[in-house]
Amino acid sequence: MKRPDERIPKSDTELGKNDFMSDQMVKWCPGCGNHAILSSVAQVFPKTGYRKENFVVVSGIGCSSRFPYYVDTYGFHGIHGRAAAIASGMKIADPSLSIWVNTGDGDSMAIGGNHFIHAIRRNVDMTVILFNNKIYGLTKGQFSPTTPMGSITKTSPYGTLETPFNPADLVIGAQGTFFARIADNLPKYMTEILEEAALHRGTAIVEVLQNCIIFADKTHAQVTSKEVRDEHQLQLEAGQPLLFGKDKSKGIRLNGLHLEVVEPGKDGVTIDDILVHNPSDPDPTLQMMIAKMTPPLFPMAMGIIRSVEAPTFDRLMEEQIEQQKAVSSVRCVDDVLNSGDIIEI
Amino acid sequence: MKDVIICDEAVIKFAGDSGDGMQLTGTLFSEAAARSGNDLATFPDYPAEIRAPQNTVAGVSGFQVHIGKNKIHTSGDRYDVLVAMNPASLKANLENAKRGATIIVNEDAFDRNALEKSGYTSHPLNDGSLEAYRILKAPISALTREALADTDADIKTKDKSRNMFVLGILLQLFDKELDATRQYLDDKFGKKPLVAHYNRLALEAGYSYAHHAEWITSTIHVNPAQLAAGKYRNVTGNMVTAWGFMAAAERSGRPLFLGSYPITPATDILVELSKYRALGVKTFQAEDEIAGVCSAIGAAFTGSLAITTTSGPGFSLKSEALGLAVITELPLVVVNVQRSGPSTGMPTKSEQSDLYQALFGRNGECPCIVIAASSPADCFYSAYEAAKLALEHMTPVILLSDGYIGNGSQLFKIQKVKDLPPINPPIAQAGDTEYQPYRRDPETLVRQWALPGTPGLLHRIGGLEKTDGKGSVSTDALNHEKMVRFRKEKVERVANHIAQQSVEGDPDGDLLLVSWGGTYGTVHAAAEEMRKKGIPTGHAHFRHIMPLPANTAEIFGKYKKRVVCELNNGQFVNYLRMTHPQFAYEQMNKVQGQPFLVEEIVQKLTDNLNEQK
Numbered sequence: 001m002k003r004p005d006e007r008i009p010k011s012d013t014e015l016g017k018n019d020f021m022s023d024q025m026v027k028w029c030p031g032c033g034n035h036a037i038l039s040s041v042a043q044v045f046p047k048t049g050y051r052k053e054n055f056v057v058v059s060g061i062g063c064s065s066r067f068p069y070y071v072d073t074y075g076f077h078g079i080h081g082r083a084a085a086i087a088s089g090m091k092i093a094d095p096s097l098s099i100w101v102n103t104g105d106g107d108s109m110a111i112g113g114n115h116f117i118h119a120i121r122r123n124v125d126m127t128v129i130l131f132n133n134k135i136y137g138l139t140k141g142q143f144s145p146t147t148p149m150g151s152i153t154k155t156s157p158y159g160t161l162e163t164p165f166n167p168a169d170l171v172i173g174a175q176g177t178f179f180a181r182i183a184d185n186l187p188k189y190m191t192e193i194l195e196e197a198a199l200h201r202g203t204a205i206v207e208v209l210q211n212c213i214i215f216a217d218k219t220h221a222q223v224t225s226k227e228v229r230d231e232h233q234l235q236l237e238a239g240q241p242l243l244f245g246k247d248k249s250k251g252i253r254l255n256g257l258h259l260e261v262v263e264p265g266k267d268g269v270t271i272d273d274i275l276v277h278n279p280s281d282p283d284p285t286l287q288m289m290i291a292k293m294t295p296p297l298f299p300m301a302m303g304i305i306r307s308v309e310a311p312t313f314d315r316l317m318e319e320q321i322e323q324q325k326a327v328s329s330v331r332c333v334d335d336v337l338n339s340g341d342i343i344e345i
Numbered sequence: 346m347k348d349v350i351i352c353d354e355a356v357i358k359f360a361g362d363s364g365d366g367m368q369l370t371g372t373l374f375s376e377a378a379a380r381s382g383n384d385l386a387t388f389p390d391y392p393a394e395i396r397a398p399q400n401t402v403a404g405v406s407g408f409q410v411h412i413g414k415n416k417i418h419t420s421g422d423r424y425d426v427l428v429a430m431n432p433a434s435l436k437a438n439l440e441n442a443k444r445g446a447t448i449i450v451n452e453d454a455f456d457r458n459a460l461e462k463s464g465y466t467s468h469p470l471n472d473g474s475l476e477a478y479r480i481l482k483a484p485i486s487a488l489t490r491e492a493l494a495d496t497d498a499d500i501k502t503k504d505k506s507r508n509m510f511v512l513g514i515l516l517q518l519f520d521k522e523l524d525a526t527r528q529y530l531d532d533k534f535g536k537k538p539l540v541a542h543y544n545r546l547a548l549e550a551g552y553s554y555a556h557h558a559e560w561i562t563s564t565i566h567v568n569p570a571q572l573a574a575g576k577y578r579n580v581t582g583n584m585v586t587a588w589g590f591m592a593a594a595e596r597s598g599r600p601l602f603l604g605s606y607p608i609t610p611a612t613d614i615l616v617e618l619s620k621y622r623a624l625g626v627k628t629f630q631a632e633d634e635i636a637g638v639c640s641a642i643g644a645a646f647t648g649s650l651a652i653t654t655t656s657g658p659g660f661s662l663k664s665e666a667l668g669l670a671v672i673t674e675l676p677l678v679v680v681n682v683q684r685s686g687p688s689t690g691m692p693t694k695s696e697q698s699d700l701y702q703a704l705f706g707r708n709g710e711c712p713c714i715v716i717a718a719s720s721p722a723d724c725f726y727s728a729y730e731a732a733k734l735a736l737e738h739m740t741p742v743i744l745l746s747d748g749y750i751g752n753g754s755q756l757f758k759i760q761k762v763k764d765l766p767p768i769n770p771p772i773a774q775a776g777d778t779e780y781q782p783y784r785r786d787p788e789t790l791v792r793q794w795a796l797p798g799t800p801g802l803l804h805r806i807g808g809l810e811k812t813d814g815k816g817s818v819s820t821d822a823l824n825h826e827k828m829v830r831f832r833k834e835k836v837e838r839v840a841n842h843i844a845q846q847s848v849e850g851d852p853d854g855d856l857l858l859v860s861w862g863g864t865y866g867t868v869h870a871a872a873e874e875m876r877k878k879g880i881p882t883g884h885a886h887f888r889h890i891m892p893l894p895a896n897t898a899e900i901f902g903k904y905k906k907r908v909v910c911e912l913n914n915g916q917f918v919n920y921l922r923m924t925h926p927q928f929a930y931e932q933m934n935k936v937q938g939q940p941f942l943v944e945e946i947v948q949k950l951t952d953n954l955n956e957q958k
Contacts, residue, residue: 074797077807085636089643118632328623
């Protein structure tokens with residue numbers, strides 16, 4: 001549900017994409033998926049209605065983390081893995097800011113894994129764009145926590161030996177309140193989803209299947225390429241059945257404890273058998289099953305997988321402060337110094 | 346009537362099993378002494394385990410109190426009175442009792458099993474080994490059970506009240522009144538009136554028992570101290586570290602944010618600050634040490650007085666982020682309540698061995714302001730100054746405290762916040778069309794703080810090197826060198842804004858004792874002793890370490906000999922050898938997880954002077 005944060009001042013003038021583009025030369029590789037994300041974010045910023053000077057873009061280390069330099073807002077380029085912790089401090093300290101985190105798969109799920117899950121658990125109000133290219137790009141091609149098992153990379157010349165993370169597992173496992181997935185080659189859809197994320201109250205995680213043209217080109221091709229897109233992507237819509245395929249002829253049905261692909265109208269399957277997407281269901285069981293679908297057996301679920309209402313840490317902190325101000329006799333530091341067991345000489 | 350012995354000062358050690366409640370007993374005794382006008386200092390000494398194996402020496406928890414009619418600088422070398430709740434506490438503490446000291450033992454606890462576990466091969470109360478002391482044997486367990494006989498308390502609850510019985514004995518022995526302690530118990534256990542009742546019964550029984558016991562032939566009266574008029578409170582260093590930051594936040598008009606992760610012995614600062622939501626204090630108990638400092642850096646970027654608190658191992662984890670705060674030139678205070686290292690070391694034991702880490706422990710050319718608190722009460726002023734320097738000079742400040750002063754207590758003269766020095770952070774103003782992130786004040790080299798939300802000051806900073814002024818990403822060779830020099834000189838120029846180094850005692854002469862941090866009290870007392878022996882001695886105690894006060898060399902030049910005393914292998918002395926190589930230094934070091942004793946410093950200095958004669 002789109003609900004602007006009333007604590008963030010609104011812009012007096014109508015802003016547009018160009019108001020947010022910085023004068024810095026963008027130094028990502030030609031053809032990198034990041035360019036599309038930058039363009040999309042610059043379109044979403046004005047849609048929120050917030051004042052320009054109340055945006056803060058925060059990042060860690062990696063290709064994605066150069067992002068703050070390329071948007072004309074307040075920006076903070078942190079250290080590897082720590083953007084979520086830095087951003088948490090910002091929003092808690094000053095709730096009148098709209099906080100955006102740009103992070104990669106290595107930044108958020110390897111070196112910064114701890115901060116990532118705990119920011120999500122606390123539900124600090126911020127939007128996190130997770131650039132998932134399944135590789136360490138800035139260090140030139142080592143495997144990351146999302147690189148598929150067996151992949152040949154510079155540090156795995158004979159194939160990786162480890163099971164990758166599915167970001168959705170971490171987000172939902174950490175009791176995340178918002179998780180969406182989009183691909184870098186569907187910019188309009190990306191903008192739509194990012195706007196929803198921006199206006200979500202709490203930690204909104206948007207995983208972007210982003211292509212690293214140099215070190216892991218086509219790593220998402222099985223999902224994102226034009227040829228297979230219709231069959232291998234299922235664009236979720238709240239309240240709508242899980243249908244996909246060129247003419248939406250296929251759907252997802254729950255069979256026992258498993259999902260299966262079926263075709264309504266065939267073998268006695270009707271449209272009523274198809275699961276209806278409910279991203280706001282507090283119980284994440286079905287959302288988790290949907291998030292785990294992968295080609296070739298299933299289409300990959302795209303769009304908003306989970307979006308539920310829950311208290312955010314920053315608001316609870318403010319409420320607690322107000323409650324304590326109302327009941328406490330302590331009004332200033334002198335009151336503290338003069339409390340307790342005072343001895344007068 | 347008992348005789349009354351009048352003393353100028355007394356050192357009392359409460360020792361028992363780690364579940365015996367000795368910390369509370371010691372604290373309550375201190376409060377009673379403070380109320381009667383004594384100056385005091387305390388020092389808790391406890392094992393890292395919450396409940397170490399019963400009756401073992403390793404499980405002994407102690408609380409030391411030094412009370413007096415004169416200014417008390419340390420928690421005392423040796424005990425006049427030792428309370429030993431079991432054989433292990435006697436064994437662990439006897440060594441530091443004065444000859445002739447009064448030792449109060451719970452004789453009920455001296456059974457065969459406890460004696461064996463504590464490693465005694467013969468019964469110390471019967472074998473004549475304690476002849477040099479005045480031993481007061483009391484069946485404390487039995488008497489406490491008796492005092493609670495008419496209540497419904499079970500045996501376990503009755504036994505838990507033993508510490509209050511002991512407190513009663515001590516209050517009687519030291520001629521202190523009971524009322525305030527009774528009141529305290531009622532307040533503390535307000536929600537458990539039965540527990541309050543049991544404790545009061547035990548306290549009163551102990552008090553009355555000691556009054557009537559014939560073996561207590563005399564009481565000890567320590568006259569009130571001649572403290573300057575004013576209001577005082579008995580405070581621990583960690584507690585007033587928190588208050589110092591709160592005062593700085595109020596005085597600077599900046600909101601207070603603490604990002605922290607629990608770690609012994611620094612946790613109590615987080616605990617204390619967490620109480621003051623009513624003052625708008627935001628405490629964030631992070632998922633780890635790194636998130637503690639990083640959240641603080643985030644808060645600093647948005648305009649808060651940002652603090653992170655930790656101890657040695659956590660300080661190591663924060664190193665990378667500290668570099669980020671240095672290069673982004675944001676105000677941040679990192680408190681390191683030092684403990685014995687390396688690694689986990691001895692978490693509950695104090696040391697001064699993180700000075701090198703504070704000065705040098707980061708990648709790159711990465712100078713930080715380093716200051717050190719000298720006593721529990723001074724933690725207030727040190728925290729306040731650390732915040733002031735960070736906010737006004739836009740750079741991280743490392744505040745070194747330690748377990749000894751952090752957990753130790755002292756009387757603190759209550760200040761008015763408005764009487765503290767003003768704090769004026771260089772906040773950039775909206776619409777400043779000339780604003781640049783790295784534009785500097787020509788005198789201090791300090792950049793301005795442009796807070797998000799302010800129109801016209803949009804900028805981006807971060808861990809990458811930036812161009813002078815404009816602040817865009819730069820790998821230009823000469824620009825980098827320039828920025829490195831700016832950051833260094835900015836910190837060095839802080840020397841123009843801090844107090845000159847002072848000397849206590851003789852302003853010139855044979856001997857200058859040099860110290861820093863939590864050893865102030867002991868070294869101060871040792872210098873006094875040396876002067877009593879007729880040796881002209883000065884004492885220079887450093888609060889400002891990076892940068893050093895501008896007159897440091899001038900002071901060092903006035904003495905024939907400089908002895909640097911510190912609880913490490915010689916970190917400050919080597920730093921002085923580096924920064925002031927024109928002087929020769931001698932060093933006195935102790936790395937045992939325990940504070941210096943005044944007598945050991947005096948002894949070593951005397952031996953050393955004799956050798957050189």
